[in-house]
Amino acid sequence: MKKRNKWLSMFLVIAIMISLLSGCGAGKEDSGSGTNNARTDAASKTETETDTETDTGSGDAAQAALPEIIAQAKADGNFNEEGFPLVNETVKKTVMIRKPGNIGDVEKMETLNYIAEKMNLEIEWIVVGADGWDERINLMLSTNDLPDIIMKGTIPNLSAAIEDGQVIAVDELMEYYSDGIKPLLEEYPGVDISARASDGKLYTLPGINTLRPNLTSHRNLWINRQWLDNLGLEVPATTEELLDVLRAFRDGDPNGNGNAADEIPYAVEDSGATHNGRADIISGLFGLYYNMGYENIRLEGGKVSFLKNTDEWKEVLQYMNTMYTEGLMDNEIYTQTGDMSIAKISSGNVGVFGLSSDDLFTTVSDQYVALAPVQSPNGKTPVIQLASNSMGSNTFITSADETPWVSFRFLDYFFTEEGSMTVGCFNEDLIGATCQKNEDGSWDYSDEMINDERGVAVAVGDACPLPGGGFGYWRNENNSNYIYSAKVQENVPVWEPYYQADPVYGTPLFDSETQENVDEIKTDLDVYVSECQAKFITGEMSFDDWDKYCATLESLRVDELVSYYQAYYDSLQ
């Protein structure tokens, strides 16, 4: 493939030189062999558009300076540089997509089928379950048996895939052909920075999330208003008052069924099966939060440090230890499955929990109101940590793709106003199938979906690929009804004043040598930290052993790890 590109580009250079020599004006038909009508159409279309623009000047000079991939795109007579369809003759693309449990059959999704048809693409889907994803993608990379496009899934060793040339840089395609992602990256430079590889190039179309309540990653607290009322309690304002309310929920039979032992005062949603007790929810009450996409790293005033060996962090764990040992926090947090954790919350038999949306407890949502983060004794202002606007690098065009310009325009569509709405079910042509339009011009899902007895979120997952995250598109307040309901919108003002105000940095993309060192340190360190965290919380490990724990962290090269993150941070300034 590589070799062919080289020959093709040499051919183009020669063709351009001939066209220069023969002095054929603003000759856009320089690409030689194109004799079919489609090619001529595309070429003349380009010419017309070019003429109306200001910067290109003489066509020949501009053409000679074209990046190789753009010259190839312009020579592809089947490709339309603007508008739809993307191609005149149907082009086939193989797309590998990760399928979490939250979405249905990708091949049957109305949204994706509509978009493929609009683009004139025939898509062969390679659907891989979330569980087997890493194994499968590693196998594909090691055998170089690549699809054209990778979607909704990360590449475990991305630096190596980049260095091996298996995924392509999209910078030049973006410069010439983007209506969607380019303006968004300009508006959200933090996403742009964190998506770039150490060579400064962009090898992915990172998902961009501008829906702020969703950026809290389930750190918005909800409290059972009905239970407070039943027991005649006030909304708590401090961490001590919160403990008292949770104790009352534990002992006072707030659901009024005569059984004082069937309530869960504080539960933790854990569908991601990380089983970390979501310490980040509680730590926010103490004004502590992580950054750079790594739960152990803190960034304050430009200084990177390790979060989890500080005295302040010890206080967080002591507080959670009180919650756990007094039976205020669900004692199954380290043993339950994700489904079990959701079932508890959706049952309505929980006092307090953190979730960004109400989609997992719609049937009981009337009982709950937003709880503002309570104040801890350490005096720091409580903070609801935000995730980066970047939803991560989950979309790639591979070196196997023979027409990456077509793929780029296809993927870029998901970042446009229209495309981001369409992939979220909302498009005039899909009215009745996946959506309806309200009188005020806003959109909603179709009645059939809203009334789906499995819950609207499941119906949405059958119609579009967005639930479960990881899809490269623009998530915003107009296309995310299933996670941005009226209930959420009504409660956001309670949380919003506490949203993290300092910049959020995404996970660094280190060069592969640094990445190897980072991975090596994290292999042992992350396991040790999370094991000890669980043991401190459950009481299996005494706080008398805190100093020993900190000493072990030193021996696991915490300082070296911090230095890599600091160097990365410094390189961005």
Ligand SMILES: [Ca+2]
């Ligand atoms: Ca009860």
